Structure formats: C-alpha cells, structure tokens
Amino acid sequence: MVQILDGRKISKEIAQELKEKISSLPFKPRLDIVQVGKDYATSLYVGIKKKVGEDIGVEVVVHEFDYSIETKDLIEEINKIEKASNGILVQLPLPDHIDTKRVLDRVDIRLDVDGLNSATLEKLRRNESDATPSATALGVITLLKRSGIELNGKSACVIGNSIEVGQPLSAMFKNEGCDVTVCDINTPNTKELSMEADIVTVAVGKVEIVTKEWVKEGAIVVDIGINRVGDRIVGDVKYEEVKEIASFITPVPGGVGPMTVVSLFSNLVKLSSANE
Structure with missing residues (x-):
C-alpha cells in the first residue's frame, strides 16, 4: 500500500524545531526577500514565506521593485540590502529582461538562503560541509x-x-x-x-x-x-x-x-x- 509523503506535517515539525532554536539565539535572524513586480502568484508565494518566517521568530523584510527595473540596478539594490541582512532570497521567476543568473550570482554565498549562486552549487557538487543547498x-x-x-x-x-x-x-x-x-x-x-x-x-x-x-x-x-x-x-x-x-x-x-x-x-x- 502506498504511503503519502506528507510535507505539511513534516514541515510543521521542522518549523517548531526552528522556532525553539531561534528563540535560543542571541539575535533575531533577518531574511530579506527581493520581489520584482506584483503579479498574484509572486505576491502569494512571498506572503507565505513571510508568514512562516514571522511565526517562527524571524524578521522578514520584503523589498518590492518595479517590474521595469534593470539588471544592474537590481544588483545595486541587493548590494545595499546585504549590509543589514542574515539571508537574502530573490523571488523567482524574474522578468525576462533581467539576467537572472547574474543577479543570483551577485548574492553573497554567506547570505544565499536559496542556494542558487553558481559558487554555492559548485560547493554542493563537491559535497563541502558548508554548502547551502537550494x-x-x-x-x-x-x-x-x-x-x-x-x-x-x-x-x-x-x-x-x-x-x-x-x-x-x-x-x-x-x-x-x-x-x-x-x-x-x-x-x-x-x-x-x-x-x-x-x-x-x-x-x-x-x-x-x-x-x-x-x-x-x-x-x-x-x-x-x-x-x-x-x-x-x-x-x-x-x-x-x-x-x-x-x-x-x-x-x-x-x-x-x-x-x-x-x-x-x-x-x-x-x-x-x-x-x-
């Protein structure tokens, strides 16, 4: 008989474990989410992440940018955000006119919570202990x-x-x-x-x-x-x-x-x- 892999149940267990771990930290972790455009699906996914984060004690800051922003300008904004952040997430997909790889590769690997920087992926392929998987x-x-x-x-x-x-x-x-x-x-x-x-x-x-x-x-x-x-x-x-x-x-x-x-x-x- 098939067994259903219940992601909802297990994710709730992990969230509780993280909440307890975060409460014992001497600081409040901060996640910065970079969102380009305001289409329904993107805003929905960002909202879910914000709620989960806040429920477990994380400060979640959403940075909304206009759909028309250019690659170089988005990278400059990420540079500014990094100074006060513990982790950065670039919400995908980005608009077609933006060079997604260039943007993801600009995220400092020490802040790359989604593990999508090319250097992060290479560390994962080498099975390095400090690699951050997607x-x-x-x-x-x-x-x-x-x-x-x-x-x-x-x-x-x-x-x-x-x-x-x-x-x-x-x-x-x-x-x-x-x-x-x-x-x-x-x-x-x-x-x-x-x-x-x-x-x-x-x-x-x-x-x-x-x-x-x-x-x-x-x-x-x-x-x-x-x-x-x-x-x-x-x-x-x-x-x-x-x-x-x-x-x-x-x-x-x-x-x-x-x-x-x-x-x-x-x-x-x-x-x-x-x-x-």
Whole structure:
C-alpha cells in the first residue's frame, strides 16, 4: 500500500524545531526577500514565506521593485540590502529582461538562503560541509529522510535539470550515495530511464506528464511540479494512477511545497549562526 509523503506535517515539525532554536539565539535572524513586480502568484508565494518566517521568530523584510527595473540596478539594490541582512532570497521567476543568473550570482554565498549562486552549487557538487543547498532540493531530501527512506544505494532519476531544482537535487542525491540519472522532457529515453529508477523526481512544469507507464512497481515518486488547471493545482505526475503502483508518493499540493518554504528558514538559521 502506498504511503503519502506528507510535507505539511513534516514541515510543521521542522518549523517548531526552528522556532525553539531561534528563540535560543542571541539575535533575531533577518531574511530579506527581493520581489520584482506584483503579479498574484509572486505576491502569494512571498506572503507565505513571510508568514512562516514571522511565526517562527524571524524578521522578514520584503523589498518590492518595479517590474521595469534593470539588471544592474537590481544588483545595486541587493548590494545595499546585504549590509543589514542574515539571508537574502530573490523571488523567482524574474522578468525576462533581467539576467537572472547574474543577479543570483551577485548574492553573497554567506547570505544565499536559496542556494542558487553558481559558487554555492559548485560547493554542493563537491559535497563541502558548508554548502547551502537550494531550498527545494533540501526540502525533497529532508522529506524522504524524515519519512524513513534510506537513500544510500538507491537509483534516482531526476527529471528536469534546472538550476533551481534539478541540478542541486542531483548533487544531493549523489552526496547521499545514490546512483543518479538526470534527464528532461527532451531526453529521448526519459520514460525508459524513469522506469528503471528506485526514486523518481519530476520538476518540468508539464501537467501530469508522468503516468504509471513511467514508474516501476514500488518506486518512490516525488512530484515537484506546480501547475494550475482551472481552479485546481496539480503536479507533473498523474497522481491517482501512479499512487496505485508507487511505494511512496508526494501529493500536490501538500508535498514538496511546504518543505521548500521551511527549508529556506533551515538554511537561514544555519547561515546566520555561522556568520555571527
């Protein structure tokens, strides 16, 4: 019988642990969120992070910039913000006219709570102890471990190779002793590679693209996709049919999403404690 990987439940447990840890610190950690534009989805996600942070004792400061801001000006603003911050999060996606990589690489790695600076990713690939993983990747690994899943020796197929999710997640799986295959929807044999894996993670932004034909019996399936279909939120996995053959599966919503948010604050506490 399939077991549901309950990100809501586990994220609440971690939030309580962080709240207790933060209350014992001699300072109040501060997270600065950089938001460009005010579209509904961006504002919603920023609001969720702000609420979670404040609930556990973090000072959360949101810096809103006009959609038309240029790359160099945004970098200058981040330079100013860094002086009083314990951690900086650039809310993605940024507008198309902004050089996202250049902006992310400008965030000081000592403040990079989302682990998206290229230098941070390289430290993660080298399995350095002070590397800060992306919040989503950390959320996935933590969810699996806290659910009692042994990672060492398993094969993992990471579908989606983005800098935000796929690349750091594949590095973390390797660091945990997994045999990792990375592919995306344009890889010719993605379905076949997925069918062979003990763990399948999906983050490609394609509605229910992964069906039961992509998954072997007893596989662990982690759906990182978030897609709006009418008034519903669905993932990249066809949940109802895949859960019939998986051993573990994440729901959407309620799986990886809450873990990503709480992992931001795990990273913040780690970084701010190290830098004080």
